[in-house]
Amino acid sequence: MERFIEKSIYRSRWVLAPIYLGLSLAVIALGIKFFEEIFHLLFEIFSLSEAEMILKILSLVDLAMVGGLLIMVMMSGYENFVSRLDVEDGEEKLNWLGTMDSSSLKAKIAASIVAISSIHLLKKFMEVESVNVEHLMWYVIIHMTFVLSAFLMGYLDTKIKGK
Known part of the structure; x- marks a missing residue:
């Protein structure tokens, strides 16, 4: 009975996998919002004051930082709590992956x-x-x-x- 409980608890970590996958959908949503804001900025560029343009650019930086945060949480969380990410030898590997x-x-x-x-x-x-x-x-x-x-x-x- 104890072994069954321990195995069940250990395997329950896989419940987190769909959550981390859901974060990738949030990254996609963030990317769509980012490009929507870029689109607005490009069409308003000549009518914006310098301060307004800086505010719009800061919003873009903000979106990019949130995206980076999501990627970091998604990948590190998966590696720390679910399973190692198997990156193939020929594929580019992020230098912080597996170290956090x-x-x-x-x-x-x-x-x-x-x-x-x-x-x-x-x-x-x-x-x-x-x-x-x-x-x-x-x-x-x-x-x-x-x-x-x-x-x-x-x-x-x-x-x-x-x-």
Whole structure:
């Protein structure tokens, strides 16, 4: 009975595989949104002010960073919790693939969230004349919460690994 339970628990990791596959659909959706925004930017380029164009470009950077985060979570999560990705010898292999454990994945996710939050905050600062001061304060507080959380996660992780 114990062996059956252990095998069942171990094999249940495959329930995560469709979830990681679903993230690839989210990457496709993000790619569609990215190219929709590029399309709008190209048709509005001559009517946009410099600040408006920078805001649109920051939105594109934001989408690209979220896409990178999705790929990192999808591939590293699959490798860490489900099964190794078998990349054929002739095929290009990402240099970080197989080297990121769950701890380093958490750190990279936290850093990505801080970077994405930074872009959102920069966008708010660029349109500061139309943003309520109280809302701006909350954007900064939320961003600093992300920064502090990422820092503390990294600090605690080094303390735990150091012991």
